[in-house]
Amino acid sequence: MAVPRAAKTQRRTRIQEEKEERILDAALDVFSSNGFRGSTIDQIAEAAGMSKPNLLYYFRTKEAIHRQLxxxxxxxxxxxxxxxxxxxxxxxxxxxxxxxxxxxxxxxxxxxxxxxxxxxxxxxxxxxxxxxxxxxxxxxxxxxxxxxxxxxxxxxxxxxxxxxxxxxxxxxxxxxxxxxxxxxxxxxxxxxxxxxxxxxxxxxxxxxxxxxxxx
Amino acid sequence: MAVPRAAKTQRRTRIQEEKEERILDAALDVFSSNGFRGSTIDQIAEAAGMSKPNLLYYFRTKEAIHRQLxxxxxxxxxxxxxxxxxxxxxxxxxxxxxxxxxxxxxxxxxxxxxxxxxxxxxxxxxxxxxxxxxxxxxxxxxxxxxxxxxxxxxxxxxxxxxxxxxxxxxxxxxxxxxxxxxxxxxxxxxxxxxxxxxxxxxxxxxxxxxxxxxx
DNA sequence: GTAAGCTTTTACCAATCGGTCAAATATCGG
DNA sequence: CCGATATTTGACCGATTGGTAAAAGCTTAC
CATH class of the missing domain: 1.10.357.10 (Tetracycline Repressor, domain 2)
Structure with missing residues (x-):
């Protein structure tokens, strides 16, 4: 299995950049209207148009998304x-x-x-x-x-x-x-x-x- | 099983009044610092010093507590x-x-x-x-x-x-x-x-x- | 084309969620 | 003290939670 961010190439793929941005945008929607504890990864994943495990491939935890935001x-x-x-x-x-x-x-x-x-x-x-x-x-x-x-x-x-x-x-x-x-x-x-x-x-x-x- | 509020006596017990007040006070703590979705019945019950089913004997749902507050x-x-x-x-x-x-x-x-x-x-x-x-x-x-x-x-x-x-x-x-x-x-x-x-x-x-x- | 690495999915897990149930216990009027 | 009622408890339920494993599918450099 490949590690998403900080891969050995050290250089972020175009896909990575796009997806991470989409996730952060979706997460901003969800977190801003439900708070941290009130938001779920599933909600964010759905808003970002991807599956939960797929989202977790880019951000290891819910906290990681929130922290970056x-x-x-x-x-x-x-x-x-x-x-x-x-x-x-x-x-x-x-x-x-x-x-x-x-x-x-x-x-x-x-x-x-x-x-x-x-x-x-x-x-x-x-x-x-x-x-x-x-x-x-x-x-x-x-x-x-x-x-x-x-x-x-x-x-x-x-x-x-x-x-x-x-x-x-x-x-x-x-x-x-x-x-x-x-x-x-x-x-x-x-x-x-x-x-x-x-x-x-x-x-x-x-x-x-x-x-x-x-x- | 007895129905808590609005019992047939129509008159609230001293215990009822006390417990409901304790629950509302605890719930105010929890809801005000975690939001509705971020709060759990268990948290409120613990803050009120009683078991979850006991709390639910006085308020049928989490929403009911929140609405009253x-x-x-x-x-x-x-x-x-x-x-x-x-x-x-x-x-x-x-x-x-x-x-x-x-x-x-x-x-x-x-x-x-x-x-x-x-x-x-x-x-x-x-x-x-x-x-x-x-x-x-x-x-x-x-x-x-x-x-x-x-x-x-x-x-x-x-x-x-x-x-x-x-x-x-x-x-x-x-x-x-x-x-x-x-x-x-x-x-x-x-x-x-x-x-x-x-x-x-x-x-x-x-x-x-x-x-x-x-x- | 093919191999190596990147991305996505399916299936799953333990923990926690809101809430129920029936039995056990406490309270109180008589 | 007794019976009726009010209160409390522990055991439990299905749904949802955050997160994982592994394999399948996809890109891309060569």
């Missing part, structure tokens, strides 16, 4: 905050961070829900990443915000809770999509709610931060 | 928004709504997570409640907010997204507790983060809503 998502998730630039204009930096996070909620809701499921259930697989890389990044950007506040460029406020509130408000539109749609009703048929949300959030945060900036 | 939580969850008073002062109404929601995130995190799990996974058990009672309540309160804005008492803004942002920012401290703790580090040992959050959120929302109220 989580790793990708974590990277993607940190990107917008990485882009936060200390040299930029505070107002436009924060505004575009909000906009990017909201775009991610719109364009990658499955990734958002995968992450939400993981954290909601105690983050058993990513506790280290949260306490390590994530915390360090947030610490760094919080310091930037604090500096802006001290320079009087924005209102004084707790930078950590500012970041939390941007995370929560934007991700809400992915994670609680069903609820948002239910409450907005027919009016939310299209993607208009994301534009409305963008307008609202920009007003909320920009006005809130500008309010006492001059004082 | 969800019903309770839904009721509790709507209460603060119910209290929103059209006759009150806009500023204090919104402020106290935020405070109450944040207190609930602090005091009933399991309930918040149970609800979050449910909605995150597509709200299969409560879609009707969301589209019915919840939507109606939100519609009603949104109209109140809109009236306040038209009267110039608060800044003009989309009332639905205002409500969403209050929900998301406050519930974030329950649902993403692990992440919040990880990022804040040791500093969040106590419950201080809730007071910090309260200060931050009040400033954010009140300044944001006041900003253009005068214009």
């Amino acid at each position: 989580i790793d990708r998502v974590l990277f993607t998730w940190l990107e917008p905050l990485q882009a936060f630039d200390a040299e930029g204009r505070p107002e436009s930096e924060i505004r575009s961070y909000i906009r990017r996070k909201l775009e991610m909620a719109r364009d990658f809701p499955r990734e958002s829900r995968l992450f939400a499921n993981e954290v909601l259930q105690g983050a058993p697989h990513i506790e280290d990443e949260l306490k390590g890389p994530l915390k360090e990044l947030v610490d760094e950007k919080a310091e930037v915000i604090r500096t802006w506040a001290r320079a009087g460029k924005i209102a004084k406020c707790d930078p950590y809770h500012l970041i939390f509130s941007i995370w929560s408000t934007t991700q809400h539109y992915a994670d609680f999509d069903v609820q948002v749609r239910a409450v907005l009703g027919q009016a939310s048929a299209g993607e208009g709610r994301f534009e409305d949300a963008a307008r609202f959030l920009e007003q909320l945060f920009m006005d809130g931060l500008r309010a006492r900036a001059g004082k | 969800i019903d309770r939580v839904l009721f509790t969850w709507l209460e603060p928004l119910q209290a929103f008073d059209a006759e009150g002062r806009p500023e204090s109404e919104i402020r106290s709504y935020i405070r109450r929601k944040l207190e609930m995130a602090r005091d009933f995190p399991r309930e918040s997570r149970l609800f979050a799990n449910e909605v995150l996974q597509g709200a299969p058990h409560i879609e009707d409640e969301l589209k019915g009672p919840l939507k109606e309540l939100v519609d009603e309160k949104a109209e109140v907010i809109r009236t306040w804005a038209r009267a110039g008492k608060i800044a003009k803004c989309d009332p639905y997204h205002l409500i969403f942002s209050i929900w998301s920012t406050t519930q974030h401290y329950a649902d993403f507790d692990v992440q919040v703790r990880a990022v804040l580090g040791q500093a969040s040992a106590g419950e201080g983060r809730f007071e910090d959050a309260a200060r931050f959120l009040e400033q954010l929302f009140m300044d944001g809503l006041r900003a253009r109220a005068g214009k």
